[in-house]
Amino acid sequence: MEPTFEAAPGVLGIDTRMTGRAVVTSAYLVAASEPVLIETGPTTSVDAVTLGLRSLGVGERDLAHIVVTHIHLDHAGGVGTLAARFPKATVWVHERGAPHLQDPSKLLASAGRVYGEQRLRGLFGPMDPVPADRLRSVADGDTIPLGDRTLEVLYTPGHASHHISLVESGSGALWTGDALGIHLPDVGVLRPATPPPDIDLDTAAESIERIRRRAQTVLMFSHYGPVREVDEMCELATARWRKWADIVREALDQTAELDRVTEILRRRTASEFDEATEPAAAMERYEVLSSMEMNAAGLVRYWEKREEREKREEREKREEREKREEREKREEREKREERPQAP
Numbered sequence: 001m002e003p004t005f006e007a008a009p010g011v012l013g014i015d016t017r018m019t020g021r022a023v024v025t026s027a028y029l030v031a032a033s034e035p036v037l038i039e040t041g042p043t044t045s046v047d048a049v050t051l052g053l054r055s056l057g058v059g060e061r062d063l064a065h066i067v068v069t070h071i072h073l074d075h076a077g078g079v080g081t082l083a084a085r086f087p088k089a090t091v092w093v094h095e096r097g098a099p100h101l102q103d104p105s106k107l108l109a110s111a112g113r114v115y116g117e118q119r120l121r122g123l124f125g126p127m128d129p130v131p132a133d134r135l136r137s138v139a140d141g142d143t144i145p146l147g148d149r150t151l152e153v154l155y156t157p158g159h160a161s162h163h164i165s166l167v168e169s170g171s172g173a174l175w176t177g178d179a180l181g182i183h184l185p186d187v188g189v190l191r192p193a194t195p196p197p198d199i200d201l202d203t204a205a206e207s208i209e210r211i212r213r214r215a216q217t218v219l220m221f222s223h224y225g226p227v228r229e230v231d232e233m234c235e236l237a238t239a240r241w242r243k244w245a246d247i248v249r250e251a252l253d254q255t256a257e258l259d260r261v262t263e264i265l266r267r268r269t270a271s272e273f274d275e276a277t278e279p280a281a282a283m284e285r286y287e288v289l290s291s292m293e294m295n296a297a298g299l300v301r302y303w304e305k306r307e308e309r310e311k312r313e314e315r316e317k318r319e320e321r322e323k324r325e326e327r328e329k330r331e332e333r334e335k336r337e338e339r340p341q342a343p
């Protein structure tokens with residue numbers, strides 16, 4: 001496949017060649033009067049993205065904006081380095097993600113725990129901060145102006161608590177980030193991306209429904225490229241999220257060991273790859289993006305947090321009830337004592 005491709009009218013895809021692999025992670029250029037780059041890929045992709053932009057006629061002083069759907073390193077790792085290379089570009093991110101682009105140390109520490117320090121460096125490289133005066137926070141309903149076009153911000157948490165989707169006014173295209181999961185076009189398999197630390201099943205389902213209602217023409221996957229079957233893809237995304245979450249919950253009845261949970265998840269979702277042309281080779285590209293072990297770990301953590309929350313709520317309710325009963329007894333007693341005594 002080509003390093004750049006037409007994704008929608010006035011929207012060009014750029015293969016970020018993440019980890020040297022083709023057709024794994026895409027960035028996008030919206031050729032508005034104020035050109036915007038959506039997603040950056042990791043720092044190890046900065047040269048590929050710069051070359052892609054240049055081949056599309058966007059030089060260092062031409063890029064006006066960079067927007068990321070969320071701050072995971074395969075989407076935003078390269079943002080600081082690119083901001084330095086394209087000095088006129090304003091960087092836009094959800095308000096919860098902004099502090100981590102300004103100071104990536106916590107983000108890198110958290111990613112290091114998920115990937116392991118060495119693997120993290122190998123996959124994504126380092127991460128440069130974005131200077132505060134180049135950074136703009138957005139929230140649900142905000143509009144990012146691009147001159148003759150705009151990007152509307154949809155807050156779509158679930159995959160990450162700071163995840164946004166973007167609707168572009170000229171083409172109607174909707175960028176889904178990782179909200180729907182991973183769909184590599186030459187493989188044709190949709191796989192949920194449920195990494196730690198903050199995936200949430202119900203929130204994800206609500207976000208996917210929002211995306212489905214709002215999408216007019218085409219979904220733009222970060223992994224990878226455009227998909228025009230909006231309803232079908234959104235329905236499949238929700239169904240697979242729920243199925244994967246249920247499998248992990250059932251696995252947790254048998255074992256608390258992550259290796260075994262991962263194995264059960266792998267076995268029970270293997271048939272999803274039946275339609276893939278070369279299942280083994282295809283699986284490897286999905287694994288590099290969001291491995292089965294990482295997905296299992298995210299779902300285990302989700303169920304653990306949910307159980308903790310339910311227990312806490314139950315305890316709070318019980319304490320509330322006990323306090324009320326105590327109070328009622330006391331009032332009863334006081335009333336009895338206040339009653340005028342017979343002379």
Ligand SMILES: [Zn+2]
Pocket residue numbers: 070072075159160178193
């Ligand atoms: Zn992500």
